[in-house]
Amino acid sequence: MAKQKTIFICQDCGYESPKWMGKCPGCGEWNSLVEEVQQTQNKAGTITFKTAPVHLNEVEVTREERLSTDLKELDRVLGGGMVRGSLVLVGGDPGIGKSTLLLQICENIGRKAKILYASGEESVKQIKIRADRLAITTPNLLLMAETNIDAIVQSINDLKPDVVIVDSIQTVFKPDLTSAPGSVSQVRETTIHLMRLAKESNTAIFIVGHVTKEGTLAGPRVLEHMVDCVLYFEGERHQSYRILRAVKNRFGSTNEIGIFEMRDKGLVEVDNPSLMFLSGRPINVSGSCVVCTLEGTRPVLAEVQALVSPTGFGIPRRMSTGIDYNRISLLMAVLEKKVGLHLQNHDAYINVIGGIRIEEPAADLGVITAIASSFKNFQVSPHTLLIGEVGLTGEVRAVNQVDKRVNEAFKLGFNVCIVPSENAKNLKQEKDLKVIGVKSVSEALEVIARNI
Numbered sequence: 250m251a252k253q254k255t256i257f258i259c260q261d262c263g264y265e266s267p268k269w270m271g272k273c274p275g276c277g278e279w280n281s282l283v284e285e286v287q288q289t290q291n292k293a294g295t296i297t298f299k300t301a302p303v304h305l306n307e308v309e310v311t312r313e314e315r316l317s318t319d320l321k322e323l324d325r326v327l328g329g330g331m332v333r334g335s336l337v338l339v340g341g342d343p344g345i346g347k348s349t350l351l352l353q354i355c356e357n358i359g360r361k362a363k364i365l366y367a368s369g370e371e372s373v374k375q376i377k378i379r380a381d382r383l384a385i386t387t388p389n390l391l392l393m394a395e396t397n398i399d400a401i402v403q404s405i406n407d408l409k410p411d412v413v414i415v416d417s418i419q420t421v422f423k424p425d426l427t428s429a430p431g432s433v434s435q436v437r438e439t440t441i442h443l444m445r446l447a448k449e450s451n452t453a454i455f456i457v458g459h460v461t462k463e464g465t466l467a468g469p470r471v472l473e474h475m476v477d478c479v480l481y482f483e484g485e486r487h488q489s490y491r492i493l494r495a496v497k498n499r500f501g502s503t504n505e506i507g508i509f510e511m512r513d514k515g516l517v518e519v520d521n522p523s524l525m526f527l528s529g530r531p532i533n534v535s536g537s538c539v540v541c542t543l544e545g546t547r548p549v550l551a552e553v554q555a556l557v558s559p560t561g562f563g564i565p566r567r568m569s570t571g572i573d574y575n576r577i578s579l580l581m582a583v584l585e586k587k588v589g590l591h592l593q594n595h596d597a598y599i600n601v602i603g604g605i606r607i608e609e610p611a612a613d614l615g616v617i618t619a620i621a622s623s624f625k626n627f628q629v630s631p632h633t634l635l636i637g638e639v640g641l642t643g644e645v646r647a648v649n650q651v652d653k654r655v656n657e658a659f660k661l662g663f664n665v666c667i668v669p670s671e672n673a674k675n676l677k678q679e680k681d682l683k684v685i686g687v688k689s690v691s692e693a694l695e696v697i698a699r700n701i
Contacts, residue, residue: 255284255285256284256285257269257270257282257283257284257285258282258283258285258432258433258434259273259275259276259278259281259282259283259433260281260282260283260432260433261273261276261278261281262275262276262278262281263275263433263437264276264282266282269282269284270282283428283432283433285426285427285428285432285433285434313332313333313500314332314333315329315330315331315332315333316330316331316332316333316358316361316362316411316412316453317329317330318330318331318354318357318358319357319358320353320354320357320507320518321518321520322493322507322508322509322518322519323350323354323493323507325505325507325545325547326480326493326494326495326498326501326505326506326507327478327495327498327500327501328498328500328501328502328505329501331412331453332453332477332500333411333451333452333453334447334448334450334451334452334453335447335453335454335477335478335499335500336440336443336444336447336454336456336475336476336477336478337453337454337455337456337476337477337478337479337480338418338456338457338458338472338473338476338478338479338480339351339455339456339457339458339480339482340457340458340459340460340479340480340481340482341460341481341482341483342460342482343459343460345482345483345484345491346482346484346491346509346511346516347416347457347482348371348379348416348457349379349383349511349515349516350482350493350509350516351366351414351416351455351457352366352376352379352380352383352385352515353383353385353515353516354412354414354455355385355387355390355412355414356383356384356385356386356387356390358411358412359387359388359389359390360387360389362389362410362411362412363389363391363408363409363410363411363412364387364389364390364391364410364411364412364413364414365391365393365404365405365408365410365412365413365414366390366391366392366393366414366416367393367394367395367401367404367413367414367415367416368392368393368394368395368416369394369395369396369415369416369417369420369421369430370416370417370420371394371416372394373392373393373394376392376394377392382514382515383514383515384514384515391408391410396420396421396422396430397421397422397424398421398422398423398438398439398442398443399423399424401415401421402442402443402446405446405450405452406450409450409452410452411452411453412452412453412454412455413443413447413452413453413454413455414454414455414456414457415443415454415455415456415457416456416457417456417457417458417459418436418439418440418456418457418458418472419431419436419458419459421435421439422435422439423435423438423439423442426438436472437472437475440456440472440475440476441475443456444475444476456476458472473496473497476497477498477499477500478495478497478498478499478500478501479495479496479497479498480493480494480495480496481493481494481495481496483604484604488604489510489511489512490508490509490510490511490519490525490603490604491508491509491510491511491516492506492507492508492509492604492605493506493507493508493509494506494507502545502546504543504544504545504546505544505545505546505547506544506545506547506549508522508525510525522547522549523548523549523550523551523657523661524661525603526549526550526551526552526602526603526605527539527550527551527552527661530552530602530631532631533628533631534628535622535623535625535626535627535628535629536554536555536556536557536619536620536622536623537552537553537554537555537619537622537629538552538553538615538616538618538619538622538629538633538635539551539552539553539615539631539633539634539635539663540553540607540611540612540614540615540616540634540635540636541611541612541634541636541654541657541658542605542607542608542609542611542612543609543611543649543650543653543654546653548650548653548654548656548657549605549657550634550657550658550661551601551602551603551605551607551612552601552602552603553572553599553600553601553602553607553612553615553616553619554599554600554601554602554619555597555598555599555600555616555619555620555622555623556597556598556599556623557592557595557596557597557598557620557623557624558595558596559594559595559596560594560595560596565592565593565594565595565596565597566596566597566598567581567596567597568597568598568599569598569599569600570599570600570601571599571600571601571604571605571606571607572599572601572606572607572612572616573608576610576613576616577597577599577616579641580613580616580617580620580639581597581620582641583617583639583640583641583643583690584617584620584621584624584690586643587642587643587689587690587691588621588643588690588691588694590621590624590625592620592624595624597620599616599619599620609648610638610639610648611636611637611638611648611654613637613638613639614635614636614637614638614639614645614667614690614693615634615635615636617639617690618635618693618694618697621694627697627698629697630665630697630700632662632663632664632665633663633664633665633666633667633697633700634654634655634658634663634665634666634667635667635693636648636651636654636655636666636667636668636669636672637667637668637669637672637687637693638669639690643689643690643691644688644689644690645669645670645687645688645689645690645692645693646669646671647669647671647672648668648669648672651668651669651672651676652675652676654666655668655676655682655684658682659679659681659682663682664681664682664683665682665683665685665700666682666683666684666685667685667687667693667696667697668684668685668686668687669686669687669688670686670687670688671686672686673685673686674686
């Protein structure tokens with residue numbers, strides 16, 4: 250009998266080494282290399298193509314067949330619905346609502362398709378209890394509590410469902426491998442099996458992935474490269490709102506977001522997220538401004554709050570939630586140098602209300618106004634919207650799709666929009682909406698002072 254060979258594999262990045270090392274050379278993590286038995290035979294999950302090469306002009310392109318989930322927010326993120334033969338990875342913190350969302354999908358899709366729900370974390374009775382709470386009554390939903398990938402694949406081949414849900418990929422294992430479920434080898438091999446099955450049977454497969462404390466998907470990084478779509482379910486467990494975001498999508502955009510509200514009967518779609526983020530906004534207080542950010546094709550209005558107070562220590566403290574910390578430091582430097590606000594002896598805390606994260610620079614003007622408002626203790630009109638990117642010389646630069654942002658503000662009752670002067674030239678003035686173009690931060694603050 251041949252001697253088994255062992256190999257050490259990093260559980261974070263998948264780096265392989267013939268000997269154990271305390272620090273992984275691939276990702277730099279300590280104590281992440283785990284000993285596993287090396288497989289000498291060919292991997293069963295390897296995909297082989299038997300087709301001959303063809304000319305590009307001979308390839309016939311047809312529109313991919315999509316299956317609507319009847320959840321507009323989810324369909325928006327997926328690019329119009331789930332694609333048959335696709336492998337979708339859904340990640341999120343424990344208890345955020347991943348299983349609830351997928352079970353609600355079963356109720357909608359079950360009217361027109363057959364679904365297999367394979368759970369490695371719950372028994373079929375536990376799934377039934379949750380289904381009763383969510384009023385899931387579709388007869389086309391089949392349940393199985395199984396962690397063996399061979400048994401799951403055999404059930405898929407026998408039942409031939411249209412949609413398969415595996416919850417979660419970290420609990421599924423392949424008996425041929427000696428490593429524990431959730432290890433790099435197990436996650437990689439089981440995902441390859443499901444990917445091959447999805448392509449061969451034209452079945453849409455959803456797999457649930459756990460998230461580490463750093464906010465990334467647990468397991469090897471190659472997991473995200475193998476699947477067709479990666480969805481992140483974000484939000485605080487103690488808040489009712491959830492944000493579904495695509496970080497990879499081979500069949501659609503990665504800029505769209507879907508917003509849900511967690512209620513006692515499950516997740517409910519939020520049709521107007523701007524109204525949600527602005528609800529309960531304080532009136533006539535300093536340090537509060539409204540900005541507009543684009544999430545894909547959707548304009549979203551959000552409130553930015555700033556609190557500036559004298560520091561009690563030698564080094565001022567800076568904190569930000571929902572916006573990049575380095576961007577905040579840049580904008581505060583512009584306020585000090587170009588506007589003359591002495592912030593070097595003041596702490597600054599910036600927060601985007603509602604749990605949304607703003608990444609585009611179009612919110613710069615609103616953020617910088619909120620900081621100045623808190624420092625000078627003046628109020629910004631609650632019906633004023635600020636749009637614009639701020640440069641290092643204090644200029645306000647043009648942003649894209651400003652007409653969509655202004656129209657969204659008009660629908661929500663805003664009567665003043667402060668935008669870059671380059672964008673103001675191309676905007677059509679509305680009867681009940683005043684659009685003011687500004688060229689610099691100083692000019693914008695002067696305009697705000699006149700409209701208080």
